Amino acid sequence: MEIGEKGTSVENPLKIKLEAGDHFPETTNQNRIWTYQPKP
Secondary structure, three states: OEEEOOOOOOOOOOOOOOOOOOOOOOOOOOOEEEOOOOOO
């Protein structure tokens, strides 16, 4: 899940599913980072 640089949530964040060995894609904004979101 994509979050802001200070850990804040963003509108319409990208959510991706990766397998072992996959690389993270670019974020939609250079000031954003990827974080782990556990399964519900």
